[in-house]
Amino acid sequence: MALSIADVKDAHGRIKPYIHCTPILHSSQLNTLLDCELLFKADNMQKVGAFKARGACNAVFSMEQDSLHRGVVTHSSGNHGAALAWAAAMRNTPCTVVMPNNAPQAKKDAVISYGATVVYCEPTMTAREGTVASLMQQSGASLVHPYDDDRIIAGQGTAALETLSQIEQPIDILMVPVGGGGLLGGSALVVKQSSGGNSTQVIGAEPEMANDAWQGYKSGVRVAKFVPNTIADGLRGTLGVRNFEIITEHVDDIFLTSEARIVEAMKLIWTRLKVVVEPSAAVPLAAIMDQPELFKGKRIAIILSGGNLDLDALPW
Amino acid sequence: MALSIADVKDAHGRIKPYIHCTPILHSSQLNTLLDCELLFKADNMQKVGAFKARGACNAVFSMEQDSLHRGVVTHSSGNHGAALAWAAAMRNTPCTVVMPNNAPQAKKDAVISYGATVVYCEPTMTAREGTVASLMQQSGASLVHPYDDDRIIAGQGTAALETLSQIEQPIDILMVPVGGGGLLGGSALVVKQSSGGNSTQVIGAEPEMANDAWQGYKSGVRVAKFVPNTIADGLRGTLGVRNFEIITEHVDDIFLTSEARIVEAMKLIWTRLKVVVEPSAAVPLAAIMDQPELFKGKRIAIILSGGNLDLDALPW
Numbered sequence: 001m002a003l004s005i006a007d008v009k010d011a012h013g014r015i016k017p018y019i020h021c022t023p024i025l026h027s028s029q030l031n032t033l034l035d036c037e038l039l040f041k042a043d044n045m046q047k048v049g050a051f052k053a054r055g056a057c058n059a060v061f062s063m064e065q066d067s068l069h070r071g072v073v074t075h076s077s078g079n080h081g082a083a084l085a086w087a088a089a090m091r092n093t094p095c096t097v098v099m100p101n102n103a104p105q106a107k108k109d110a111v112i113s114y115g116a117t118v119v120y121c122e123p124t125m126t127a128r129e130g131t132v133a134s135l136m137q138q139s140g141a142s143l144v145h146p147y148d149d150d151r152i153i154a155g156q157g158t159a160a161l162e163t164l165s166q167i168e169q170p171i172d173i174l175m176v177p178v179g180g181g182g183l184l185g186g187s188a189l190v191v192k193q194s195s196g197g198n199s200t201q202v203i204g205a206e207p208e209m210a211n212d213a214w215q216g217y218k219s220g221v222r223v224a225k226f227v228p229n230t231i232a233d234g235l236r237g238t239l240g241v242r243n244f245e246i247i248t249e250h251v252d253d254i255f256l257t258s259e260a261r262i263v264e265a266m267k268l269i270w271t272r273l274k275v276v277v278e279p280s281a282a283v284p285l286a287a288i289m290d291q292p293e294l295f296k297g298k299r300i301a302i303i304l305s306g307g308n309l310d311l312d313a314l315p316w
Numbered sequence: 317m318a319l320s321i322a323d324v325k326d327a328h329g330r331i332k333p334y335i336h337c338t339p340i341l342h343s344s345q346l347n348t349l350l351d352c353e354l355l356f357k358a359d360n361m362q363k364v365g366a367f368k369a370r371g372a373c374n375a376v377f378s379m380e381q382d383s384l385h386r387g388v389v390t391h392s393s394g395n396h397g398a399a400l401a402w403a404a405a406m407r408n409t410p411c412t413v414v415m416p417n418n419a420p421q422a423k424k425d426a427v428i429s430y431g432a433t434v435v436y437c438e439p440t441m442t443a444r445e446g447t448v449a450s451l452m453q454q455s456g457a458s459l460v461h462p463y464d465d466d467r468i469i470a471g472q473g474t475a476a477l478e479t480l481s482q483i484e485q486p487i488d489i490l491m492v493p494v495g496g497g498g499l500l501g502g503s504a505l506v507v508k509q510s511s512g513g514n515s516t517q518v519i520g521a522e523p524e525m526a527n528d529a530w531q532g533y534k535s536g537v538r539v540a541k542f543v544p545n546t547i548a549d550g551l552r553g554t555l556g557v558r559n560f561e562i563i564t565e566h567v568d569d570i571f572l573t574s575e576a577r578i579v580e581a582m583k584l585i586w587t588r589l590k591v592v593v594e595p596s597a598a599v600p601l602a603a604i605m606d607q608p609e610l611f612k613g614k615r616i617a618i619i620l621s622g623g624n625l626d627l628d629a630l631p632w
Contacts, residue, residue, distance in 0.1 A: 023339050025361065028363075042590075044590045045341065045589070045590050045591075047344075049590055106587075267627060270592050270627060271422075271592075271627065273361070274358075274360045274361050274365055274591055274592045274593075274623035275361075275590055275591055275592060276586050276587075276590045276591065276592060277590075307590035311583060311586060311587065311630075311632065312632060314627075314630075316627065316628060
């Protein structure tokens with residue numbers, strides 16, 4: 001049966017005791033600057049510093065005890081790996097994370113700090129998936145895919161579910177970054193299947209340098225092989241099969257933005273909202289800054305996806 | 317009549333429509349690391365990025381219309397200046413801010429962006445006060461002192477008032493940075509005059525390189541002339557007369573900490589809480605990190621005083 005908002009609500013009930021209900025932030029100065037009303041869901045302040053805690057927690061707490069014994073495995077550029085390690089530790093299950101060798105040091109350290117085993121590979125989807133497959137064969141561990149998994153999509157959707165319950169008036173647009181499509185897919189399900197959801201647009205924002213979701217969305221054919229090269233390290237995954245289906249059906253548009261604009265938006269968020277966000281989290285604001293005339297006067301919620309990065313290697 | 321918690325409550329009623337009720341943040345990892353329970357009142361997310369919005373707003377909204385016409389003047393290493401400029405703009409009153417020439421660029425820019433006039437001086441209290449006195453003589457403007465002013469102390473105390481109302485269980489310690497003593501004085505009044513307040517300690521934290529409050533507190537004689545030299549630019553003021561009285565009466569202790577520890581604590585706050593704080597805001601955590609055995613098992617609230625700094629000149 002197709003995934004729906006009911007699954008997101010189930011996920012929320014399951015994970016609520018373990019995650020933070022993160023605050024909604026805003027800045028009058030930012031609103032004045034961009035001539036719209038921006039509401040930021042601060043999931044950079046989520047457990048493990050990213051919305052990924054939601055999906056990983058839902059997946060691990062959905063598993064039966066005998067699967068848990070054999071452990072879990074995944075591939076991740078960082079935040080999903082840390083999230084799975086964190087969730088697995090709560091259920092005492094062994095966790096192995098395959099990471100691209102170019103992942104930020106802070107993200108490698110986080111995965112290790114939560115007690116998981118890290119295995120490095122080349123930064124391509126083929127290398128990631130091949131390494132995971134051989135690890136599964138060796139250990140019998142279950143895959144918890146970073147995004148192409150119904151439990152993950154439902155879990156990530158809880159960020160949008162919370163956002164809608166936290167804000168008082170309806171929004172015109174919900175804008176989220178898109179990498180593998182877990183957050184965008186889950187968010188789109190929630191918004192479009194909520195009452196009055198058709199009056200809210202769901203828009204993905206993606207770096208030009210990792211535009212596989214945009215290509216697939218515009219052409220109708222999912223891009224399966226793609227080598228991204230963007231500072232937004234959380235968005236280097238390639239859109240998943242389930243994610244592509246949901247996004248094609250429910251998402252209103254995907255916008256692209258440049259590397260320079262992502263850094264500019266990131267610095268603006270740090271300066272105005274006083275929160276630490278990683279480059280991926282700044283992609284929606286960057287897309288708005290590219291074409292402010294399209295967003296003029298709108299009430300827009302943005303999910304700040306994460307806040308994990310090397311403070312010793314900032315892009316300015 | 318001596319300032320009391322009633323004045324802080326009046327101030328809160330006056331300024332509430334204009335300020336944010338900032339969130340309380342915590343990090344399980346930080347609690348584990350330091351073996352205590354830390355609750356951070358995020359006033360770095362306050363209007364103008366610092367608790368100083370509270371006092372300045374209270375002062376300006378306490379003024380009569382005919383004083384407002386002649387304008388307001390102050391001296392400030394930054395945040396109070398921005399706060400007064402912001403509050404003055406809401407009441408259409410002219411504002412002049414005397415700033416030490418070594419104030420961070422971000423703070424100078426902020427004051428100007430809120431529409432105030434900036435006059436630079438040497439970074440000593442004598443230079444600051446002399447420049448303000450001559451400006452007052454020229455224009456007839458009223459002084460809104462950054463801390464040695466009952467309206468300011470009452471306004472700053474609203475951060476502690478909110479904190480106590482936001483947290484569910486009593487705390488063992490409230491810890492705040494001390495520069496001129498507005499925040500520490502106001503916080504001490506609130507805690508000690510609340511029901512059950514005697515079971516909560518109020519502790520100030522100050523840089524070793526700006527230890528005038530500590531010297532005065534320990535010796536019983538206020539240090540009137542002092543040239544501080546600390547990265548914590550918000551704490552470069554010298555403890556005020558009214559502030560000294562309140563602190564001597566109500567504060568339980570003042571702890572000192574080093575410059576290196578302040579930077580370490582600041583980075584830890586950015587990394588774990590995902591918020592941008594300026595060095596001054598990290599001083600209480602730095603003092604705890606110096607002597608964790610003193611704080612073991614305690615429930616401690618810390619006011620994160622501000623988040624304004626040059627992102628292009630970080631101390632690491």
